[in-house]
Amino acid sequence: MTSFTVNGRDVDLDIDPDTPLLWVLRDELRLTGTKFGCGVAQCGACTVMLDGMPRRSCVTPISMVEGSEVTTIEGMEGPEITAVQTAWEAIDVPQCGWCQSGQVMSATALLQQIPSPTDEDINNAMAGNVCRCATYVRIRQAIHDAAKTLEG
């Protein structure tokens, strides 16, 4: 039995301990906002918060989250996620959208740690989030826009 919380809700699962957290979120808990992209921690589409820090759920065996707090895109709250989502919508960052929940999670984690990031900060934090539609220019702009709203 593996026990942890997802978006504040207690979860107890009797499941193969090697099962990736991503599988559990999508297939067992039906939280499909977190996406499968590559399965090898190369694209960032599966990013969630594990005990408050970004984590690629595709390479996270469920045994590893025993006693931890998992937050998915569905359960994110706070000024940073609000600013990021508002900025994302304002300039229509997504194209196909598949990678975007991961992008939003990473951008939020960045702003939680660096409220006014430079381009270099953004490049370093977002380098692990791949977008096949190449929305990178808008992602960078939206992060800067979100940072400005957080200043105010």
Added chain:
Amino acid sequence: MKHLSAIFTAALLCASPVFAQDSLSGPEAFADIADETERSAAIFEEMGKVLTHPRCLNCHPVTGGPTQGDDMRPHSPPVVRGDADFGAAGMNCSTCHSGQNVEFTSDQGSIPGHDPWMLAPVEMGWVDVPLADICTQIKDPERNGGRDLEAIHEHLAEDGLVGWAWDPGKGRTPAPGTQETLGQLTRAWIDTGAACPS
């Protein structure tokens, strides 16, 4: 020709990945070297098979971020060292790496992990550094984290992250020999004066 030979020899002694070294001799293999200082330096050269293996070099860079794989290719995704040798804000080492090696569900390899998992501080980097200079560096408290020789022995013989080099997970070649043998070599190197190769 002699000049070219010297360059070739120097290149061989630099800390670049070498693959034809999957064995590691214990200190007894050097017992026939009568001169203690020469024996000590020879023992360190044997230790160098581990120190210059990709399992060690990938996280002992002299520049920014780590490399990866047996071919020491640039880390993918691109990562930076960060202020704490732990990556960037928003994407640090633990975003992907965890306390254990994790096999990919595709059965095509694994992502390495250990607790802790981080880069060696930049002053402890030795990629492309000649082995003689690594030896000097490894004994220098200013560049080895303030360790004395006994602490160096403990680090090489017992540290779990060093030990990971022999249990690196699917898709990576382990360091030669065993950590136990490296520990024995390190002990013998210290006991013979911790001499460096010339």
